[in-house]
Amino acid sequence: xxxxxxxxxxxxxxxxxxxxxxxxxxxxxxxxxxxxxxxxxxxxxxxxxxxxxxxxxxxxxxxxxxxxxxxxxxxxxxxxxxxxxxxxxxxxxxxxxxxxxxxxxxxxxxxxxxxxxxxxxxxxxxxxxxxxxxxxxxxxx
Numbered sequence: 494x495x496x497x498x499x500x501x502x503x504x505x506x507x508x509x510x511x512x513x514x515x516x517x518x519x520x521x522x523x524x525x526x527x528x529x530x531x532x533x534x535x536x537x538x539x540x541x542x543x544x545x546x547x548x549x550x551x552x553x554x555x556x557x558x559x560x561x562x563x564x565x566x567x568x569x570x571x572x573x574x575x576x577x578x579x580x581x582x583x584x585x586x587x588x589x590x591x592x593x594x595x596x597x598x599x600x601x602x603x604x605x606x607x608x609x610x611x612x613x614x615x616x617x618x619x620x621x622x623x624x625x626x627x628x629x630x631x632x633x634x
Contacts, residue, residue: 502576508551508598517551517600521629523622527607527615528571530622532599535630546596550575554603567603574612575601578619595627 508514523530534548552571554564583594607615 502573502580504572504576505547505579506549508549508600513549513598514551514553514600517598520600521626523625525618525622527604527610527618529602529604530599530619530626531602532597532626533630534595534597534599534623534626536627537594537596548579548596549598551598551600552603553600558603558605559608563608564603567607570612570615571601571603571607574615575599575619577616578623581616582620582623595623595630597626597630599623599626 517531517533520531520533532548550572552568554568556564558564558567
């Protein structure tokens with residue numbers, strides 16, 4: 494019997510420089526009690542969904558949230574939850590011709606309650622947040 498764990502999902506590329514984070518300060522936001530999702534996401538129309546680059550994600554978890562063990566646990570949970578949400582969105586949109594996927598950059602600002610939140614709730618909140626950011630990004634362009 495195979496054990497399918499959440500570790501089988503490949504994490505998304507991360508933002509590396511301070512300039513990338515600062516460039517997203519004025520970007521649209523989605524807030525909930527566990528995190529703030531901020532970014533510029535736009536839909537990419539491509540006949541081949543695998544050719545669309547995965548969105549880059551930056552994670553901000555401050556020392557106010559807790560000690561290093563707690564911050565790292567939150568970071569791991571958020572990293573896996575957002576990767577699963579993106580995978581679910583791309584999987585559901587492959588059948589549609591109007592929405593081939595999305596690309597862009599996002600920043601996740603964690604809140605303390607993310608450590609105790611149910612994993613599937615986090616995934617559904619990320620899915621909702623990503624959909625809202627894509628809608629706002631398409632409206633702006």
